[in-house]
Amino acid sequence: MDTAPAVRQETPSGDAVTALESAVDGPVLLPGTDAFAAECAGFNLLVVHRPAVVVGATGPQDVQAAVRFAVQHGLPVAVVCTGHQPFEPVQGAVLITTSRMDAVEIDVPARTARTGAGAVWQQVVDAAAPAGLAPLNGSSAKVGVTGYVLGGGLSPTLGRTYGWAADHVRAIEIVTADGELRRVTATAEPELFWAVRGAKGNFGVVTAMEIDLFPVSTYFGGGLFYAGEHTEAVLRAYREWITTAPDELSSSVALLRLPPSPEVPAPLRGRLAVHVRVCFLGPAVEGERLVAPLRALAPTIIDTVMPTPYRAFASVHQDPVDPVPLRMRNALLTGLTDEVVDALVAFGGPGSGCGLTVLEVRHLGAALARPAAVPSAVDARDAGVSVWGAAIGPAEATAPAIAQLDRLITRLRPWSTGRRYLNFMSGADGAECAYTAQTYQRLRTVKRAYDPGNVFRLNNHNIPPA
Ligand SMILES: Cc1cc2nc3c(=O)[nH]c(=O)nc-3n(C[C@H](O)[C@H](O)[C@H](O)COP(=O)(O)OP(=O)(O)OC[C@H]3O[C@@H](n4cnc5c(N)ncnc54)[C@H](O)[C@@H]3O)c2cc1C
Structure with a gap:
């Protein structure tokens, strides 16, 4: 211990x-x-x-x-x-x-954004868009840039094309446990720079970052929604579809059980729906060709896949923006096999009694599998897909659904990489779930150097000092 x-x-x-x-x-x-x-x-x-x-x-x-x-x-x-x-x-x-520290500045020639600790993704996307640039943002407009990037940063729109957001950070300004403000880069305190990019709030409070931007102003994408009765057909087709996906195509599929409330689009209210999310960065005509087999496999109840300005990135997933009670679990799998699809259909398909609000399979690989130019502590490059489940509702009401999800994750163990993705982990998961033993030990050594008293041990997946 x-x-x-x-x-x-x-x-x-x-x-x-x-x-x-x-x-x-x-x-x-x-x-x-x-x-x-x-x-x-x-x-x-x-x-x-x-x-x-x-x-x-x-x-x-x-x-x-x-x-x-x-x-x-x-x-x-x-x-x-x-x-x-x-x-x-x-x-x-x-x-x-940190919400007051939300300044965002774009350096167009350098293709970087300087983001204050309190900035959220929509701010950065809006600031970069006039220059035809985009960051490696997450699915939600309102998720914080700092926590997302420091946790790895799995972009559902640009991830497979450009890789982990944590791999595309030029500099981090951070206040460590000794009260010093440090500017860390690939060459200034490189061990701390390595550790913070992938192990989050364990080493200090980040006050600002300089992150890379990419030449993206539009995408071909959106969502295809199918009625729940097509769950198995869609999951099997998706499994096949991603085997030939180009690097410019990031995607996921989710089983949704949304409440019968007015803010939910009428065709999705109070019923099981299957949502394939697509973001393709190539020409629209090529996007149409790529999406055609998905459109043909079953009738869609909503289809928003089209050429779209990048500013509307949040419409691909349509995450909730208002506060909700939320619990989640995650597993990283080496791939989406037929057996995994069987398990997902049995767990979440029609008649399963699944109580989760969302069960997502996100396609990884391509640039997400490649080593970073400046190595970071992100340890998820061997994963082919992420499985993420979440239940929205009061803790007592969602406890059975979360217990079911734990059982699913145990069942998926034969296909697991043995690790989880830090940004999607539950609060109860230990930090060691996200890393190989070697990375974890190295992180503990960095922790000992910068925070030997473990001052930063709350509200994170804590890495104890070696
Ligand atoms: C609806 C939704 C959609 C999401 N989509 C994605 C996605 O597409 N891809 C993905 O990778 N993740 C995604 N996430 C996970 C998200 O990236 C992480 O939960 C992230 O940590 C949230 O950061 P935050 O600042 O918004 O939240 P907070 O809860 O405020 O912060 C989370 C943690 O980040 C650390 N942190 C925050 N600010 C600082 C700082 N200044 N210095 C040091 N540490 C800090 C702290 O440990 C803090 O507890 C999503 C989460 C939700 C709920």
Whole structure:
């Protein structure tokens, strides 16, 4: 059993909090106020943080002051941007919120974006679009850039063409446990640069990043929705279809059980539907040819696949944007075999009683399988597909569905790479699930060098110092 060095914990005195207030520009919030509750709330309604104090950081100096304050008072530090990732609620910590640090600057000649810690994907996409450029964003407009990229960054639109977002970072500015603001790159503190890109908030609070942009302004894509009775036919056709997919084609298929509520499109309300998501970066005529076999296999109830400006990337998946109670699990598989399809159909098909809101198979490979030019800690290159399931609803109501999902993941073990994808892991998964033993040991060594007291141990998949 790993043990971190003991950390003294105390409740900061009123004088100490006053001193913190004078050291930061942003709000310092204590329990018991509406402002505190609002600052602790995020996208996932199941996660209600109860820190000792919240610092609403406005810049790197605020982050430094908050980290130094925490260390001085023996408190752990947690960081939240949008609250999309499900973790155990933080208690008795200094919680740093980054949503105010959301500046985005585009350097067109360098093809990079400088993103503040609080930026979300739609902001970066909108800022880059006028120059005909795009980042390696995720499926949702409102997911935070920093957490996504540091967790690997699996883009459902550009991933197979360009690779992991964590592999395409030029520089990271980060406040470490000693309160120092460091600018780390491939040549400046390269071990820390390697570790942060793939192991997230374990090493400090990132205040800004410089990320690569790619020459993409439109895509041919969207979603094909089929009635649930076609689940098996669609999954089998999808399995076949991806075997010849070019690198310019990123895709996934999801079994959806959406609620019968007015914000859900009428044909999908309260019923099982199969959603094939497509993003092709080549000519539309070629896209039409690629998608034709999917269109022919069964009648679609909605078809949004067409040439689309890149700014509308979020319409490919149509993730929820308003806060929801969400739990999730993930497995990385070497490929989508017939046996895996059998297991998915039995688990999630019509009449299965599956209680998940979404069960997704995302196609990996192509650039996602290639080594990075500047190696990162992302350890998912041997995966052919990701299987990700999520249940939306109160914890008691979704517990049976999550238990079913755990059983499915156990059943899929013969095809597993042996690891999970950090950004899709449940809060309960240990960090070691995401890495080979060698990578995990190397991460623990970096952790010992930069955070020997494990100050950054909450609200992340914690890597204990070696
Ligand atoms: C609807 C939805 C769609 C998603 N789609 C994708 C997808 O397509 N591809 C993909 O790869 N992932 C996806 N994810 C997962 C998502 O990328 C991760 O949950 C990510 O960590 C969310 O970051 P956040 O800032 O929005 O959330 P938060 O919960 O605020 O942050 C998550 C974690 O990131 C770390 N972190 C955040 N900011 C900092 C910082 N400044 N410094 C250090 N650490 C920090 C912390 O450990 C924090 O707990 C999706 C999640 C959801 C809910």
